[in-house]
Amino acid sequence: MTEEELIKKAQDGDRKSLAEIVKKYEQTIYNFAFKICRDKERAEHTMQETFLSLVKNISQFSGNSKLSTWLYTVVSNHCLMLARSNKKRTHASIDDDENSIGEKNIAVWDVTPDKITENEELKDILDEVITKLPQDYKIVFLLRDVEGLSTEETGKILNLSIPAVKSRLHRARAFLRDQLNTKLSHE
Amino acid sequence: MSNKINCKEVMNHICENLGEEIDSPRCASIKAHLDKCEGCQKYFNSVDTTIQFYKNYNVKISSDAHNRLMDFLDLNDA
Numbered sequence: 607m608t609e610e611e612l613i614k615k616a617q618d619g620d621r622k623s624l625a626e627i628v629k630k631y632e633q634t635i636y637n638f639a640f641k642i643c644r645d646k647e648r649a650e651h652t653m654q655e656t657f658l659s660l661v662k663n664i665s666q667f668s669g670n671s672k673l674s675t676w677l678y679t680v681v682s683n684h685c686l687m688l689a690r691s692n693k694k695r696t697h698a699s700i701d702d703d704e705n706s707i708g709e710k711n712i713a714v715w716d717v718t719p720d721k722i723t724e725n726e727e728l729k730d731i732l733d734e735v736i737t738k739l740p741q742d743y744k745i746v747f748l749l750r751d752v753e754g755l756s757t758e759e760t761g762k763i764l765n766l767s768i769p770a771v772k773s774r775l776h777r778a779r780a781f782l783r784d785q786l787n788t789k790l791s792h793e
Numbered sequence: 794m795s796n797k798i799n800c801k802e803v804m805n806h807i808c809e810n811l812g813e814e815i816d817s818p819r820c821a822s823i824k825a826h827l828d829k830c831e832g833c834q835k836y837f838n839s840v841d842t843t844i845q846f847y848k849n850y851n852v853k854i855s856s857d858a859h860n861r862l863m864d865f866l867d868l869n870d871a
Contacts, residue, residue: 621868621871636854637853649852650862661868719845723849751847752844780804782847783839786839
Protein backbone atom coordinates (compact mmCIF):
# COMPACT_ATOMS: atom_id res chain seq x y z
CA MET A 607 0.00 0.00 0.00
CA THR A 608 1.36 3.45 -0.88
CA GLU A 609 1.71 6.16 1.74
CA GLU A 610 -1.04 8.13 0.01
CA GLU A 611 -3.41 5.16 0.36
CA LEU A 612 -2.43 4.66 4.01
CA ILE A 613 -3.14 8.33 4.76
CA LYS A 614 -6.49 8.17 2.96
CA LYS A 615 -7.53 5.09 4.95
CA ALA A 616 -6.34 6.69 8.22
CA GLN A 617 -8.37 9.80 7.38
CA ASP A 618 -11.39 7.53 6.91
CA GLY A 619 -10.91 6.24 10.46
CA ASP A 620 -8.85 3.09 9.86
CA ARG A 621 -6.76 2.76 13.03
CA LYS A 622 -4.56 0.04 11.58
CA SER A 623 -3.41 2.39 8.81
CA LEU A 624 -2.80 5.11 11.38
CA ALA A 625 -0.67 2.67 13.40
CA GLU A 626 1.26 1.76 10.23
CA ILE A 627 2.03 5.43 9.59
CA VAL A 628 3.24 5.88 13.19
CA LYS A 629 5.46 2.79 12.93
CA LYS A 630 6.89 3.99 9.62
CA TYR A 631 8.02 7.33 11.03
CA GLU A 632 8.66 6.72 14.75
CA GLN A 633 12.39 5.97 14.34
CA THR A 634 12.99 9.03 12.14
CA ILE A 635 11.07 11.33 14.45
CA TYR A 636 12.61 9.97 17.66
CA ASN A 637 16.10 10.29 16.20
CA PHE A 638 15.45 13.83 14.93
CA ALA A 639 13.95 14.89 18.27
CA PHE A 640 16.98 13.45 20.08
CA LYS A 641 19.32 15.36 17.80
CA ILE A 642 17.62 18.60 18.83
CA CYS A 643 17.17 17.83 22.56
CA ARG A 644 20.28 15.64 23.11
CA ASP A 645 18.23 13.90 25.81
CA LYS A 646 16.36 10.59 25.39
CA GLU A 647 13.53 11.41 27.80
CA ARG A 648 12.78 14.75 26.14
CA ALA A 649 13.10 13.15 22.70
CA GLU A 650 10.49 10.56 23.65
CA HIS A 651 8.14 13.23 24.98
CA THR A 652 8.56 15.27 21.78
CA MET A 653 7.91 12.18 19.65
CA GLN A 654 4.73 11.39 21.61
CA GLU A 655 3.44 14.96 21.25
CA THR A 656 4.26 14.93 17.52
CA PHE A 657 2.31 11.75 16.83
CA LEU A 658 -0.55 12.88 19.06
CA SER A 659 -0.77 15.94 16.85
CA LEU A 660 -0.78 13.64 13.79
CA VAL A 661 -3.59 11.49 15.22
CA LYS A 662 -5.66 14.58 16.06
CA ASN A 663 -5.08 16.36 12.77
CA ILE A 664 -4.72 13.61 10.16
CA SER A 665 -8.10 14.53 8.68
CA GLN A 666 -6.78 18.00 7.88
CA PHE A 667 -3.66 16.76 6.11
CA SER A 668 -4.11 17.89 2.51
CA GLY A 669 -1.20 16.10 0.89
CA ASN A 670 0.21 19.35 -0.51
CA SER A 671 3.47 18.61 1.29
CA LYS A 672 5.13 15.35 2.23
CA LEU A 673 3.98 13.77 5.51
CA SER A 674 7.62 13.71 6.67
CA THR A 675 7.83 17.49 6.13
CA TRP A 676 4.69 17.95 8.19
CA LEU A 677 6.13 15.79 11.00
CA TYR A 678 9.48 17.67 10.95
CA THR A 679 7.48 20.90 11.24
CA VAL A 680 5.65 19.68 14.34
CA VAL A 681 8.89 18.49 16.01
CA SER A 682 10.69 21.75 15.18
CA ASN A 683 7.86 23.95 16.46
CA HIS A 684 7.55 21.88 19.63
CA CYS A 685 11.29 22.17 20.35
CA LEU A 686 11.37 25.89 19.52
CA MET A 687 8.43 26.45 21.88
CA LEU A 688 10.19 24.50 24.67
CA ALA A 689 13.37 26.51 24.11
CA ARG A 690 11.47 29.80 24.36
CA SER A 691 9.81 28.72 27.60
CA ASN A 692 13.13 27.57 29.07
CA LYS A 693 14.98 30.86 29.17
CA LYS A 694 17.51 29.59 31.68
CA ARG A 695 19.47 27.82 28.94
CA THR A 696 22.07 30.11 27.49
CA HIS A 697 23.46 29.81 24.01
CA ALA A 698 26.59 31.10 22.40
CA SER A 699 26.42 34.28 20.37
CA ILE A 700 27.21 33.38 16.79
CA ASP A 701 26.16 36.59 15.10
CA ASP A 702 29.66 37.87 14.49
CA ASP A 703 31.17 36.52 11.27
CA GLU A 704 34.63 37.61 12.30
CA ASN A 705 34.41 35.31 15.29
CA SER A 706 32.71 32.43 13.54
CA ILE A 707 35.07 31.96 10.63
CA GLY A 708 38.79 32.07 10.99
CA GLU A 709 41.94 31.02 9.26
CA LYS A 710 43.35 30.24 12.67
CA ASN A 711 43.74 26.80 14.20
CA ILE A 712 43.58 24.72 11.08
CA ALA A 713 44.75 21.38 12.36
CA VAL A 714 44.36 17.66 11.89
CA TRP A 715 41.61 15.99 13.93
CA ASP A 716 42.28 12.84 15.93
CA VAL A 717 39.02 11.05 15.16
CA THR A 718 37.01 10.17 12.08
CA PRO A 719 33.21 10.00 11.60
CA ASP A 720 33.16 6.21 11.19
CA LYS A 721 34.31 5.86 14.81
CA ILE A 722 31.27 7.62 16.27
CA THR A 723 29.23 4.55 17.26
CA GLU A 724 31.81 3.20 19.69
CA ASN A 725 33.19 6.49 20.98
CA GLU A 726 31.18 7.71 23.98
CA GLU A 727 33.66 10.50 24.70
CA LEU A 728 33.18 11.87 21.18
CA LYS A 729 29.40 11.68 21.58
CA ASP A 730 29.67 13.74 24.77
CA ILE A 731 31.74 16.35 22.91
CA LEU A 732 29.25 16.47 20.01
CA ASP A 733 26.35 16.86 22.48
CA GLU A 734 28.14 19.60 24.42
CA VAL A 735 29.08 21.57 21.30
CA ILE A 736 25.72 21.47 19.51
CA THR A 737 23.86 22.33 22.72
CA LYS A 738 25.60 25.72 22.64
CA LEU A 739 23.93 26.60 19.34
CA PRO A 740 20.74 28.67 19.50
CA GLN A 741 17.78 26.39 18.79
CA ASP A 742 16.82 27.92 15.42
CA TYR A 743 20.39 27.62 14.11
CA LYS A 744 20.60 24.06 15.40
CA ILE A 745 17.37 23.02 13.68
CA VAL A 746 18.45 24.55 10.36
CA PHE A 747 21.74 22.63 10.55
CA LEU A 748 19.97 19.38 11.44
CA LEU A 749 17.29 19.66 8.76
CA ARG A 750 19.67 20.68 5.97
CA ASP A 751 22.90 18.86 6.68
CA VAL A 752 21.87 15.90 8.83
CA GLU A 753 18.38 15.03 7.56
CA GLY A 754 19.24 16.11 4.02
CA LEU A 755 16.24 18.38 3.35
CA SER A 756 16.49 21.12 0.74
CA THR A 757 16.94 24.79 1.60
CA GLU A 758 13.38 25.40 0.37
CA GLU A 759 11.88 22.63 2.55
CA THR A 760 13.85 23.84 5.58
CA GLY A 761 12.60 27.40 5.02
CA LYS A 762 9.03 26.17 4.74
CA ILE A 763 9.28 24.13 7.95
CA LEU A 764 10.76 27.00 9.97
CA ASN A 765 8.91 29.79 8.20
CA LEU A 766 12.21 31.35 7.17
CA SER A 767 13.26 32.92 3.87
CA ILE A 768 15.87 31.12 1.77
CA PRO A 769 18.57 33.75 2.57
CA ALA A 770 17.75 33.35 6.29
CA VAL A 771 18.15 29.56 6.06
CA LYS A 772 21.46 29.95 4.22
CA SER A 773 22.75 32.49 6.72
CA ARG A 774 21.88 30.32 9.73
CA LEU A 775 23.35 27.24 8.08
CA HIS A 776 26.57 29.05 7.25
CA ARG A 777 26.99 30.31 10.83
CA ALA A 778 25.99 26.99 12.40
CA ARG A 779 28.50 25.02 10.29
CA ALA A 780 31.29 27.45 11.07
CA PHE A 781 30.46 27.55 14.78
CA LEU A 782 30.30 23.76 15.16
CA ARG A 783 33.47 23.27 13.14
CA ASP A 784 35.41 25.84 15.17
CA GLN A 785 34.18 24.44 18.49
CA LEU A 786 35.09 20.88 17.49
CA ASN A 787 38.44 22.08 16.18
CA THR A 788 39.43 23.30 19.63
CA LYS A 789 38.48 19.94 21.17
CA LEU A 790 39.62 17.43 18.55
CA SER A 791 42.75 18.84 16.97
CA HIS A 792 46.36 18.08 17.66
CA GLU A 793 49.53 19.82 16.49
CA MET B 794 34.71 40.72 -8.88
CA SER B 795 38.43 40.13 -8.64
CA ASN B 796 39.75 36.73 -9.75
CA LYS B 797 42.15 36.75 -6.84
CA ILE B 798 40.62 34.90 -3.94
CA ASN B 799 41.88 34.63 -0.39
CA CYS B 800 41.58 31.92 2.27
CA LYS B 801 39.00 33.85 4.27
CA GLU B 802 36.69 34.07 1.25
CA VAL B 803 37.21 30.38 0.53
CA MET B 804 36.35 29.42 4.10
CA ASN B 805 33.23 31.56 4.01
CA HIS B 806 32.24 29.97 0.72
CA ILE B 807 32.79 26.46 2.12
CA CYS B 808 30.47 27.17 5.03
CA GLU B 809 27.84 28.78 2.81
CA ASN B 810 27.81 26.44 -0.13
CA LEU B 811 29.24 23.09 0.82
CA GLY B 812 28.04 20.75 -1.90
CA GLU B 813 25.88 23.35 -3.65
CA GLU B 814 26.19 25.47 -6.77
CA ILE B 815 29.25 23.52 -7.76
CA ASP B 816 29.06 24.60 -11.38
CA SER B 817 28.99 28.34 -10.75
CA PRO B 818 31.96 30.48 -11.93
CA ARG B 819 32.58 31.39 -8.30
CA CYS B 820 32.91 27.70 -7.45
CA ALA B 821 35.48 27.22 -10.19
CA SER B 822 37.69 29.83 -8.47
CA ILE B 823 37.10 28.17 -5.11
CA LYS B 824 38.04 24.75 -6.48
CA ALA B 825 41.18 26.14 -8.09
CA HIS B 826 42.17 27.70 -4.77
CA LEU B 827 41.38 24.51 -2.84
CA ASP B 828 43.61 22.47 -5.15
CA LYS B 829 46.58 24.60 -4.18
CA CYS B 830 45.93 25.60 -0.55
CA GLU B 831 46.56 22.98 2.11
CA GLY B 832 45.03 25.11 4.88
CA CYS B 833 41.76 25.50 3.00
CA GLN B 834 41.71 21.79 2.16
CA LYS B 835 41.99 21.00 5.87
CA TYR B 836 39.28 23.53 6.64
CA PHE B 837 36.99 22.04 3.97
CA ASN B 838 37.61 18.53 5.33
CA SER B 839 36.92 19.61 8.90
CA VAL B 840 33.57 21.22 7.96
CA ASP B 841 32.64 18.08 6.04
CA THR B 842 33.74 15.89 8.98
CA THR B 843 31.67 18.02 11.37
CA ILE B 844 28.56 17.26 9.30
CA GLN B 845 29.42 13.56 9.05
CA PHE B 846 29.84 13.32 12.84
CA TYR B 847 26.32 14.60 13.43
CA LYS B 848 24.91 12.48 10.58
CA ASN B 849 26.45 9.31 11.98
CA TYR B 850 25.43 9.94 15.59
CA ASN B 851 22.02 8.27 15.71
CA VAL B 852 19.87 6.77 18.46
CA LYS B 853 17.50 3.84 18.06
CA ILE B 854 14.06 3.91 19.60
CA SER B 855 13.79 1.17 22.25
CA SER B 856 10.95 -1.36 22.18
CA ASP B 857 9.80 0.09 25.53
CA ALA B 858 9.61 3.59 24.04
CA HIS B 859 7.73 2.18 21.02
CA ASN B 860 5.22 0.44 23.33
CA ARG B 861 4.76 3.59 25.43
CA LEU B 862 4.09 5.56 22.22
CA MET B 863 1.46 3.12 20.99
CA ASP B 864 -0.16 3.09 24.48
CA PHE B 865 -0.09 6.89 24.58
CA LEU B 866 -1.85 7.03 21.19
CA ASP B 867 -4.19 4.19 22.12
CA LEU B 868 -3.03 2.27 19.05
CA ASN B 869 -1.61 -0.84 20.70
CA ASP B 870 -4.47 -3.03 19.55
CA ALA B 871 -4.51 -1.64 16.00
